[in-house]
Amino acid sequence: MAFGWIDEQAAARRRAGLVRTLRPRPADSPLLDLASNDYLGLARHPEVVAGAESAARTWGGGATGSRLVTGTTELHGELERELADFCGFEAALVFSSGYAANLAAVTALAPHGSLIVSDAGNHASLIDGCRLARGTTQVVAHADPDAVGKALGTHEGPAVAVSDTVFSVDGDAAPLAGLAEACREHGAGLVVDDAHGLGVLGAGGRGAPHAAGLAGADDVVVTVTLSKSLGSQGGAVLGPARVVEHLVNAARTFIFDTGLAPAAAGAALAALRLLGNEPERATRAREVATALHARLTAAGLEAVRPDAAVVSVRAPSPEEAVQWAADCRAAGLLVGCFRPPSVPDGISRLRLTARADLSEEQIERAVRVIGGTRP
Numbered sequence: 415m416a417f418g419w420i421d422e423q424a425a426a427r428r429r430a431g432l433v434r435t436l437r438p439r440p441a442d443s444p445l446l447d448l449a450s451n452d453y454l455g456l457a458r459h460p461e462v463v464a465g466a467e468s469a470a471r472t473w474g475g476g477a478t479g480s481r482l483v484t485g486t487t488e489l490h491g492e493l494e495r496e497l498a499d500f501c502g503f504e505a506a507l508v509f510s511s512g513y514a515a516n517l518a519a520v521t522a523l524a525p526h527g528s529l530i531v532s533d534a535g536n537h538a539s540l541i542d543g544c545r546l547a548r549g550t551t552q553v554v555a556h557a558d559p560d561a562v563g564k565a566l567g568t569h570e571g572p573a574v575a576v577s578d579t580v581f582s583v584d585g586d587a588a589p590l591a592g593l594a595e596a597c598r599e600h601g602a603g604l605v606v607d608d609a610h611g612l613g614v615l616g617a618g619g620r621g622a623p624h625a626a627g628l629a630g631a632d633d634v635v636v637t638v639t640l641s642k643s644l645g646s647q648g649g650a651v652l653g654p655a656r657v658v659e660h661l662v663n664a665a666r667t668f669i670f671d672t673g674l675a676p677a678a679a680g681a682a683l684a685a686l687r688l689l690g691n692e693p694e695r696a697t698r699a700r701e702v703a704t705a706l707h708a709r710l711t712a713a714g715l716e717a718v719r720p721d722a723a724v725v726s727v728r729a730p731s732p733e734e735a736v737q738w739a740a741d742c743r744a745a746g747l748l749v750g751c752f753r754p755p756s757v758p759d760g761i762s763r764l765r766l767t768a769r770a771d772l773s774e775e776q777i778e779r780a781v782r783v784i785g786g787t788r789p
Contacts, residue, residue, distance in 0.1 A: 431733035432753055445748040448766045448780055453723045454613050454695045455771030456685045457645035466646070469680025477673030482662070485673025493683045494650070500686060501612070501621050502629030503636065503652040507661055510674050512609050512639030513539040515649030517546060518665035519605050519637050520576060523657070524549035528572035531565045531602075533557065533588070535581045535758050540607055544576065556581075556758075559592030566600035573602035579622035579636075580610035583757050583765070585703070585724025587615075590626035598633065605635045613643020614700060614722045618693030622722075640674075643689070643699075646681035648674040695770045699723045703768035705777050713785040725766040726752075727784065734789040735762035741787035747780055 427433050456462050469489055477485035490508055498506035509515040520543025524530045528549035532540065535556040544551040549572075554561035562575050575597050577588045590606065597604045611622030620629070621636070628634045635653035640646045651661055661668055689695060703720040710717040716728040729735035732753040739751035742764075750765035757763070764784065772780075 430754075431731070431736060432755075443748070445743065445746055446776055446780060447748050447769070448772075449748045449750045450769075451610075451642035451767055452645055453643045453699045453767060453769055454619070454645065454685075454689065455769050456643070456688065456695075459645065459685070459688065461688050462645050462681050462684045465684025466677040466681035470677040473676035475677070476675055479673065480671060481668060481673045487673075487676055487679070489676055489679045489683070490673065493679050493686070496683065496686055497638075497650055498652055500690060501636070501638070501652055502624050503654075504630065505655040505658040506650050506652045507658045507668065508640075508674055508679065509649045509651070509668060510671050511647070512607075512637065512641060512649030513542075514667040514671060515637045515639070515651050516540050516607055517543045518661055518667045519635055519651050520544055520574075521547045521667075522661050522665040523574055523603060523605060523635065525572065528574070529566070529569040529602075531562050531573065531575040533577040535578065535583065536576065537578055537582055537607060537609070538756075540576050540578065549574075557586065557588055559589055559596045562593055563596035563599060566596065566602050569600075573597075573600065574605050575602055576605045577607070578610070579606045579608045580615070580722040580724065582610055582724065583752055583759075583763070584718045584726040585610070585720040585722055586718065587611075587622060587721035590622060590628060594626070594628055594631070594634065603633050603635065604628075605637070607637045609637070609639040609642055610722055610724060612638045613689060614696055616696075619643065619689050619696030640678065640682040640685075644682045644685040646685060647678040648682060698770040699768055702770065702772050702777060705774075706766060706768055706780065709777065709781040710784065713781060715785060715788065720768070723768040725768060727764040727766065729762045729764060730789055732762045735764065738764060738787055738789055742783055745783045745787060747783040749784070 479485045494506040516539035524547035526548040530549050530551045552565045608621045613619040615622045616624035632654050640648040703723045706725045718726040742749050752765050753762045
C-alpha cells in the first residue's frame with residue numbers, strides 16, 4: 415500500500431510518547447504565554463500592528479513574486495538598510511523566513527570542495543543547510559572552539575564554521591570570540607545564527623555578534639529571524655556587501671522563493687524602530703529570564719542558567735514532559751515542551767521564554783504553576 419510505512423512510524427511515535435499535535439490558539443487566549451518567541455512583547459504592539467496594516471494597504475497582501483522579479487518593494491530595501499545599520503553590518507538581505515535565510519547562508523557559502531564545521535547543538539535549519547550544501551560537513555563538540563580549530567586544521571581550501579549564537583534548547587550562548595579566533599587562525603569564515611540573540615543581547619538588543627565585537631567583520635556572516643524579538647515573520651542574512659551580492663546570485667532560497675509579504679516587512683521595520691527607541695526592552699527580557707531561573711531553582715527544579723531569554727527546565731521523560739506541559743496549560747500557563755528528536759541530547763524539558771512585558775506577578779504565577787505541576 416502506498417505510504418504504508420507511515421502507519422508503522424506513527425505507531426512507533428505513539429509508543430515512544432513523541433506524537434505532536436497542532437493546537438490552534440484563539441485571538442485572545444486566556445493563557446499566560448511563556449511558550450512563544452515574542453521576547454520583547456512586540457507582536458501585538460500597536461505600532462507594529464500599524465506597520466503591518468500600512469504596508470498591506472500600500473503594497474497589497476503578498477509580494478507577488480520572487481525577490482528578483484516583482485517581490486522586492488521599496489519597503490524591503492528600507493528594512494534591509496535599517497537592519498544592517500542597527501546590527502552593525504555592511505549589508506542585509508531579507509528572506510521569507512529565518513529557515514530560508516539559514517539554508518541560503520550555509521549552502522551558498524560552502525561550495526564543492528569546502529569544509530563546514532558544525533556545532534553538535536545547532537538548529538535544524540543549520541543542519542539542513544549542511545546537508546544540502548556541496549561541501550563536506552564535520553560535526554564537532556558543542557560550544558568548543560578548540561574542536562572547531564582542530565577540524566579546520568585538517569582541511570585545505572574554503573571552510574566555514576557554523577553555529578547558533580544562542581542555542582534554542584537550553585538557551586546557552588556560543589563562545590563567539592573563541593570561534594572567530596579559531597576561524598581566523600585557519601582562514602575560515604564564520605556563519606552564526608542570531609535568531610535568539612537579536613533584540614535580547616548586545617547594546618540595545620543589537621545581537622550577540624555585536625556584543626562579541628564581531629559586527630561588521632569581513633569574515634563573519636550572521637543570520638537573524640524577524641519572527642522572534644521583532645514580533646513579525648521572515649529572516650535576513652547580514653554581512654559584507656560582497657557576500658550579500660553573492661547570495662542574491664547564488665542562494666536558491668532567495669532566487670526561487672516568493673519575497674516576504676509586505677505586511678511582515680512593515681511590522682518588522684516598525685518593531686526595529688521601536689527597539690531602537692526603547693533599548694531597555696532588551697535589558698528587561700534578560701532580567702525576566704534571570705528571575706525565572708532563580709525562582710525555579712529555588713523551588714527545587716532543575717533549570718539551566720540562561721544566557722539570553724530561553725529558560726530550560728529538565729523533565730524525567732518525554733511522556734512526563736508532555737503531561738507536565740498539559741498540566742501547566744490546564745492551570746492557565748502555556749509553556750514549550752521539547753522532546754526527541756528536537757533535542758540533541760535526548761533529554762526532554764519544558765522550554766520557557768522570558769518576555770520583556772511580563773510583570774513580577776506573572777513571573778511568580780508561572781513559577782507556582784510549574785512547581786505545583788511537576789511530575
